[in-house]
Amino acid sequence: MTDLFSKFDPLIQQREDLLATGVTDPFSLVMERVVSPTVAICNGRETILLGTYNYMGMTFDEDVIAAGKDALEKFGSGTTGSRVLNGTYQGHKECEDALKEFYAMDHAMVFSTGYQANLGIISTIAGKGDYVILDIDSHASIYDGCAMGNAEIVAFRHNDVEALEKRLKRLPPEAGKLVVLEGVYSMLGDIAPLKDMIRVSKEAGAMVLVDEAHSMGFIGENGRGVAEAQGVLDDVDFVIGTFSKSVGTVGGFCVSNHPKFEILRLVCRPYVFTASLPPSVVATAATSIRKLMHGSNKRAHLWENSKTLHKGLRDLGFTLGTEEPQSAIIAVIMPDLEKGAMMWEALLEEGLYVNLARPPATPAGMTLLRCSLCAEHSIEQVGEILGRFERAGKRVGIIG
Numbered sequence: 001m002t003d004l005f006s007k008f009d010p011l012i013q014q015r016e017d018l019l020a021t022g023v024t025d026p027f028s029l030v031m032e033r034v035v036s037p038t039v040a041i042c043n044g045r046e047t048i049l050l051g052t053y054n055y056m057g058m059t060f061d062e063d064v065i066a067a068g069k070d071a072l073e074k075f076g077s078g079t080t081g082s083r084v085l086n087g088t089y090q091g092h093k094e095c096e097d098a099l100k101e102f103y104a105m106d107h108a109m110v111f112s113t114g115y116q117a118n119l120g121i122i123s124t125i126a127g128k129g130d131y132v133i134l135d136i137d138s139h140a141s142i143y144d145g146c147a148m149g150n151a152e153i154v155a156f157r158h159n160d161v162e163a164l165e166k167r168l169k170r171l172p173p174e175a176g177k178l179v180v181l182e183g184v185y186s187m188l189g190d191i192a193p194l195k196d197m198i199r200v201s202k203e204a205g206a207m208v209l210v211d212e213a214h215s216m217g218f219i220g221e222n223g224r225g226v227a228e229a230q231g232v233l234d235d236v237d238f239v240i241g242t243f244s245k246s247v248g249t250v251g252g253f254c255v256s257n258h259p260k261f262e263i264l265r266l267v268c269r270p271y272v273f274t275a276s277l278p279p280s281v282v283a284t285a286a287t288s289i290r291k292l293m294h295g296s297n298k299r300a301h302l303w304e305n306s307k308t309l310h311k312g313l314r315d316l317g318f319t320l321g322t323e324e325p326q327s328a329i330i331a332v333i334m335p336d337l338e339k340g341a342m343m344w345e346a347l348l349e350e351g352l353y354v355n356l357a358r359p360p361a362t363p364a365g366m367t368l369l370r371c372s373l374c375a376e377h378s379i380e381q382v383g384e385i386l387g388r389f390e391r392a393g394k395r396v397g398i399i400g
């Protein structure tokens with residue numbers, strides 16, 4: 001018998017080698033209690049959360065929690081099936097109505113996760129003979145959506161408008177084309193030049209999908225994302241998003257003005273063949289989305305936090321993923337995986353939780369400590385975070 005697990009041997013070895021250095025397994029942390037959007041108890045210690053994507057801090061919002069409790073009591077704990085068979089609950093409709101209003105678009109379709117939204121939309125609308133043109137640093141759910149469908153896949157260099165244009169010009173003019181972009185790329189926290197990318201895509205007759213997972217709620221005047229901030233939202237055919245970041249719960253969605261959009265409810269397999277979100281989840285999502293429409297003060301404070309942390313870390317001597325803060329994600333580049341894991345552990349001992357990210361999730365083989373800021377982080381907490389980075393960085397020898 002061939003052991004089907006033998007393909008994982010190199011990864012198992014790499015993990016064992018890392019643990020043999022004495023470092024704690026960065027992927028087995030347990031949060032014993034979560035106190036607020038910015039604080040949890042980890043290993044019995046009060047820890048500042050700086051790696052949760054909880055950008056707008058909605059997880060403990062009292063209206064959000066009340067809506068969830070109410071729906072749990074009135075509609076029960078789950079839908080026990082797909083909307084196509086078991087029916088749409090009032091809460092699903094309210095959630096889709098909130099999304100349509102949030103984006104000022106005609107159609108909204110809620111999926112069980114953002115991963116499934118990308119999987120479903122990309123694999124369903126780009127079929128045999130069509131082309132999906134995507135940034136090489138796209139999220140796994142975008143790649144998996146491509147792998148599940150039958151379209152030809154064409155990748156172009158990260159955030160390179162010329163490379164995108166060249167690829168588009170080589171494709172048959174009459175072929176169906178879907179250009180897939182992200183507003184914020186979550187590994188380095190950099191934003192896409194959507195304005196130019198959408199212009200060249202439209203000139204080539206392509207439809208455009210933008211995944212705004214890491215920008216919804218925060219970037220743009222109304223929190224609609226990078227496409228809104230760059231004044232090109234009207235040219236985007238499909239916006240994909242998630243409830244697992246700024247919205248503060250779980251779920252995914254696609255919004256669009258395409259007149260035939262609703263047919264997707266019958267043909268999109270990751271929508272049809274899976275259970276719909278529980279009533280409490282869609283109730284929390286709808287309440288959170290409606291509150292995010294009035295979140296401009298929070299957005300302004302989050303920008304302040306992002307600028308303060310970026311400048312502070314750079315002044316301390318850390319190497320960062322972007323020259324300027326472009327989003328609520330600040331990536332600190334580590335020399336290698338071993339040093340990255342040591343720094344991650346040192347920060348945890350200081351009472352600071354960040355994400356350790358490594359290849360293949362990261363671009364160019366980088367090891368990153370990814371920080372995601374929250375609108376609920378106070379100025380004092382950001383100061384604390386910088387102090388903890390300084391102490392840990394000196395102890396591990398990342399900074400002098």
Ligand SMILES: Cc1ncc(COP(=O)(O)O)c(C=O)c1O
Nearest residue numbers: 113114115139186213242244251
């Ligand atoms: C760009 C992007 N798209 C989609 C997703 C998937 O979202 P979800 O957590 O809702 O599955 C993520 C999650 O990390 C993401 O970063």
